[in-house]
Amino acid sequence: xxxxxxxxxxxxxxxxxxxxxxxxxxxxxxxxxxxxxxxxxxxxxxxxxxxxxxxxxxxxxxxxxxxxxxxxxxxxxxxxxxxxxxxxxxxxxxxxxxxxxxxxxxxxxxxxxxxxxxxxxxxxxxxxxxxxxxxxxxxxxxxxxxxxxxxxxxxxxxxxxxxxxxxxxxxxxxxxxxxxxxxxxxxxxxxxxxxxxxxxxxxxxxxxxxxxxxxxxxxxxxxxxxxxxxxxxxxxxxxxxxxxxxxxxxxxxxxxxxxxxxxxxxxxxxxxxxxxxxxxxxxxxxxxxxxxxxxxxxxxxxxxxxxxxxxxxxxxxxxxxxxxxxxxxxxxxxxxxxxxxxxxxxxxxxxxxxxxxxxxxxxxxxxxxxxxxxxxxxxxxxxxxxx
Amino acid sequence: xxxxxxxxxxxxxxxxxxxxxxxxxxxxxxxxxxxxxxxxxxxxxxxxxxxxxxxxxxxxxxxxxxxxxxxxxxxxxxxxxxxxxxxxxxxxxxxxxxxxxxxxxxxxxxxxxxxxxxxxxxxxxxxxxxxxxxxxxxxxxxxxxxxxxxxxxxxxxxxxxxxxxxxxxxxxxxxxxxxxxxxxxxxxxxxxxxxxxxxxxxxxxxxxxxxxxxxxxxxxxxxxxxxxxxxxxxxxxxxxxxxxxxxxxxxxxxxxxxxxxx
Numbered sequence: 001x002x003x004x005x006x007x008x009x010x011x012x013x014x015x016x017x018x019x020x021x022x023x024x025x026x027x028x029x030x031x032x033x034x035x036x037x038x039x040x041x042x043x044x045x046x047x048x049x050x051x052x053x054x055x056x057x058x059x060x061x062x063x064x065x066x067x068x069x070x071x072x073x074x075x076x077x078x079x080x081x082x083x084x085x086x087x088x089x090x091x092x093x094x095x096x097x098x099x100x101x102x103x104x105x106x107x108x109x110x111x112x113x114x115x116x117x118x119x120x121x122x123x124x125x126x127x128x129x130x131x132x133x134x135x136x137x138x139x140x141x142x143x144x145x146x147x148x149x150x151x152x153x154x155x156x157x158x159x160x161x162x163x164x165x166x167x168x169x170x171x172x173x174x175x176x177x178x179x180x181x182x183x184x185x186x187x188x189x190x191x192x193x194x195x196x197x198x199x200x201x202x203x204x205x206x207x208x209x210x211x212x213x214x215x216x217x218x219x220x221x222x223x224x225x226x227x228x229x230x231x232x233x234x235x236x237x238x239x240x241x242x243x244x245x246x247x248x249x250x251x252x253x254x255x256x257x258x259x260x261x262x263x264x265x266x267x268x269x270x271x272x273x274x275x276x277x278x279x280x281x282x283x284x285x286x287x288x289x290x291x292x293x294x295x296x297x298x299x300x301x302x303x304x305x306x307x308x309x310x311x312x313x314x315x316x317x318x319x320x321x322x323x324x325x326x327x328x329x330x331x332x333x334x335x336x337x338x339x340x341x342x343x344x345x346x347x348x349x350x351x352x353x354x355x356x357x358x359x360x361x362x363x364x365x366x367x368x369x370x371x372x373x374x375x376x377x378x379x380x381x382x383x384x385x386x387x
Numbered sequence: 388x389x390x391x392x393x394x395x396x397x398x399x400x401x402x403x404x405x406x407x408x409x410x411x412x413x414x415x416x417x418x419x420x421x422x423x424x425x426x427x428x429x430x431x432x433x434x435x436x437x438x439x440x441x442x443x444x445x446x447x448x449x450x451x452x453x454x455x456x457x458x459x460x461x462x463x464x465x466x467x468x469x470x471x472x473x474x475x476x477x478x479x480x481x482x483x484x485x486x487x488x489x490x491x492x493x494x495x496x497x498x499x500x501x502x503x504x505x506x507x508x509x510x511x512x513x514x515x516x517x518x519x520x521x522x523x524x525x526x527x528x529x530x531x532x533x534x535x536x537x538x539x540x541x542x543x544x545x546x547x548x549x550x551x552x553x554x555x556x557x558x559x560x561x562x563x564x565x566x567x568x569x570x571x572x573x574x575x576x577x578x579x580x581x582x583x584x585x586x587x588x589x590x591x592x593x594x595x596x597x598x599x600x601x602x603x604x605x606x607x608x609x610x611x612x613x614x615x616x617x618x619x620x621x622x623x624x625x626x627x628x629x630x631x632x633x634x635x636x637x638x639x640x641x642x643x644x645x646x647x648x649x
Binding site for chain 1 (some may be wrong): 456458477481484485487488489491493495496497498499508509512513557558561
């Protein structure tokens with residue numbers, strides 16, 4: 001300011017004559033010691049919590065690693081391998097047991113010669129899911145058609161079999177293991193997403209009958225535990241239809257799961273719809289788009305995008321809830337472990353623990369990946385908002 | 388809506404409407420609940436005419452133009468747009484909306500679509516135009532609003548003024564006979580108002596029928612054929628811009644102009 005003309009007004013008027021110099025930012029305090037002090041021991045409470053967490057980890061992690069890895073038995077052909085012995089006085093997890101029963105966990109009692117059909121189903125499922133989950137994939141409309149129409153039909157014919165195309169019919173009573181868990185979970189998702197969208201739209205409809213029916217359905221199903229819905233579907237459904245038509249046991253459970261999942265999906269989608277500003281509807285209307293075009297081209301693409309993390313969270317819950325089909329006598333993944341763990345050929349003190357540990361690890365890995373995906377999408381959406 | 392005798396007009400009756408009238412509003416009343424927002428509104432807009440509607444906030448000016456393309460229902464009176472009555476018949480409404488372009492205060496671009504896709508959405512899905520042709524037309528209009536280089540971007544990557552120009556191009560892509568603007572510059576940063584107004588002035592020079600709700604009095608002076616002043620849901624004064632600004636007749640108009648022109 002020194003080069004400003006001095007005068008009576010110089011203390012009120014100011015005109016910049018030289019641009020402000022670019023100054024480097026002062027360095028931040030750094031180093032690992034600083035990080036530890038700032039993040040772990042900032043306050044006495046922080047310090048106490050840090051020590052507590054370290055102690056907890058000290059007490060739990062080494063025994064867990066011992067059980068799962070260091071003392072575990074990796075190979076063997078019978079219970080003797082997993083019993084305490086001279087070399088291994090306190091054996092850990094009996095992975096030899098899991099290895100022996102592994103294919104049963106995956107396929108259940110599905111006939112050995114036909115298991116390739118299950119493998120093809122797994123491959124199709126992975127392919128379709130990847131196409132749906134990868135947001136920048138080419139032709140996602142085609143992917144959706146594949147996932148929601150082709151995949152269910154092809155999978156049904158493939159797994160169930162059909163004499164007309166020369167595939168031996170395999171009764172659903174012989175389906176089991178991971179196969180059933182994936183079938184139940186994917187049917188739940190494939191049915192619940194479209195149905196949930198319709199219910200959510202119905203709930204926002206201006207037509208009182210449609211709205212009332214949607215609200216009634218959603219609230220009724222959400223007000224009842226899944227296990228009740230499953231019992232209703234498997235015990236009461238046969239009472240309403242003629243015995244000749246009496247639906248298959250697995251199908252009944254699938255209907256129950258689909259109904260339950262749809263009600264929850266409807267509420268998730270409704271939240272997404274509510275996040276779309278009124279202006280979007282008005283702009284679409286003002287351009288002459290009709291109701292369904294407006295929904296399909298303007299509203300749903302936006303609403304579903306912001307809903308993806310919640311849809312995935314719902315899917316995680318549904319995936320874990322599929323274990324409840326156990327109670328209506330279906331051979332899901334958990335049920336196969338339940339059967340295998342009482343096998344007398346593998347009767348050891350650690351067999352049950354190993355079986356459950358295996359189930360827990362499988363469920364955890366699957367759910368963890370879904371959760372990571374949801375987090376990734378959330379971050380991407382947040383970045384999109386900043387854009 | 389549609390308590391009138393005229394609203395159920397059959398095609399024969401609509402053909403009888405004078406060809407040079409773009410919009411004819413007669414005896415229009417509207418209530419939000421018990422609250423009367425429009426009362427006894429009569430307005431005829433000739434083809435090619437440019438009308439600026441102004442008035443204090445809450446005077447019903449936005450509501451009036453939103454009634455014209457049926458974004459708002461009305462309870463009494465009639466609106467005939469280009470010979471088609473606005474009724475609660477959805478087919479009719481869509482017919483009217485195809486011919487009436489609208490630009491909103493908040494732009495209301497579709498954020499999940501690129502600028503080009505925003506412009507081609509309605510021509511492709513409503514006019515059933517082939518994609519290639521729709522894109523050519525869209526690029527022509529984007530060039531006219533001077534942002535063809537932004538065609539591949541998403542709305543959130545543009546400034547407010549650019550977004551509003553895209554919104555104008557999007558409406559024009561439907562080749563509407565009438566363009567309506569609902570306070571198009573009110574949500575803009577001061578530095579961006581001019582670029583949008585310039586676009587609107589250029590549009591006016593092409594002979595487009597325009598209804599603009601705006602507080603930009605300079606724009607009104609420059610392009611309006613008539614200025615409509617509204618207060619409390621009624622049309623208080625209609626006049627040429629010259630007469631409106633220099634010798635307002637109604638007390639309410641004088642008060643309003645005194646407030647905004649200082």
